[in-house]
Amino acid sequence: MDVGPSVQETLALVxxxxxxxxxxxxxTGEIETSRAGLREKEEELAGLSARIDSERKDLQSLAREKKDKEEELRTNEHIISENKKKNKELRNSREIQAYMAEMEFRRDEVERLQDEILRLMEAIETLERILDGRTAEIESRRQELDxxxxxxxGLEKExxxxxxxLESEKTQLMxxxxxxxxxxxxRxxxxxxxxxxxxxxxxxxCGACRMVLPPRTMTEVKRRQKIIPCLHCQRWLYLE
Ligand SMILES: [Zn+2]
Incomplete structure (x- = not known):
């Protein structure tokens, strides 16, 4: 393509x-990459928040369960102490047998409930420890994200x-x-x-394909009369 005598100057513009x-x-790529990094951190934090929310719910339900068991335990202990008062009113062996059975059942219940409450207390304690760690982690992640x-x-502004x-230089060049x-x-x-x-x-x-240019090509480029493409990669050869 003939673009006149100043072909190399034109190529300098190109x-x-x-x-x-x-x-x-x-x-643009750098901005995209760092945005993706930011998004990843935001997603991590969101995941962590969801986890702590579900652990808090677990903790609440354990506390409720513990309260129910304690209530049940008090009921059983109350029945036992009331029964003890009626101990002297028992009139025959059938009544004594029924009383013994009832008392045995209630004592078993008390034992079972005490075990369960203990188990719940341990589970609550463990979960509270996990939550403490999680809260600290979220706080540090939040600061990191900020x-x-x-x-x-700052990067995007820069x-x-x-x-x-670059755009304004490009407009001027074009x-x-x-x-x-x-x-x-x-094209x-x-x-x-x-x-x-x-x-x-x-x-x-050739700076693009790294092939050695034949002397004839170099001569043509130096003659500066038209755009000479690289024989190997077809790119326009530009000699500074
Ligand atoms: Zn080339």
Missing amino acids: YRLQTIDNELVQI AVRSAQA KEGDITA SSFPENLLAQYQ LKISHKNGLVVSRIQEGT
């Missing part, structure tokens, strides 16, 4: 445009400044482009791997 485009992609959030805000500067060249650049940008359209020549090799 090369700069390409650098800007790549930088924009990179900056720090990450403010770092993220990157947005970079993006604005306005000084020959229109057909810009269209071609944008090739999509078809070329990594969006590289222009390749800077570095010590006689």
Whole structure:
């Protein structure tokens, strides 16, 4: 493609445009990556909060169960003490037998309930310890998340400044482009791997594909009359 005698100067513009485009992609990627990191931390904290909520509910239900058992225990102890008062009123062996059976049953109940209450107290104590640790963990995660959030805000502000500067340079660059060249650049940008359209020549090799350029190609590039593509990767060769 013939773009006049200043072909390398034009390519310098294209090369700069390409650098800007790549930088924009990179900056956007950096913002996305750090946002994803922040989201991950937020999800972790949400998971932890859900866990502590369910553990608090477990604790409440254990406390309720303990209260019920204590009530039941008091009822049984009351019955035993009331029965003892009636001890002397027993008139025959049948009544004595019934009394003994009742008392044995009540004493077994008291023993069983005491065991259960003890078991519940231990479970409550264990869960309370877990909850204490969990609360401390949530607090430290929350502080960590706050720090990450403010770092993220700072980073985004900084990157947005970079993006604005690059975008305005890009707009200016594009306005000084020959229109057909810009269209071609944008088309090739999509078809070329990594969006590289222009390749800077570095010590006689193509900067994009690293192949050594034949002397004839170098001569053509130096003649500066038209855009010369790399024979291997088809990118526009640019000699600084
Ligand atoms: Zn190449």
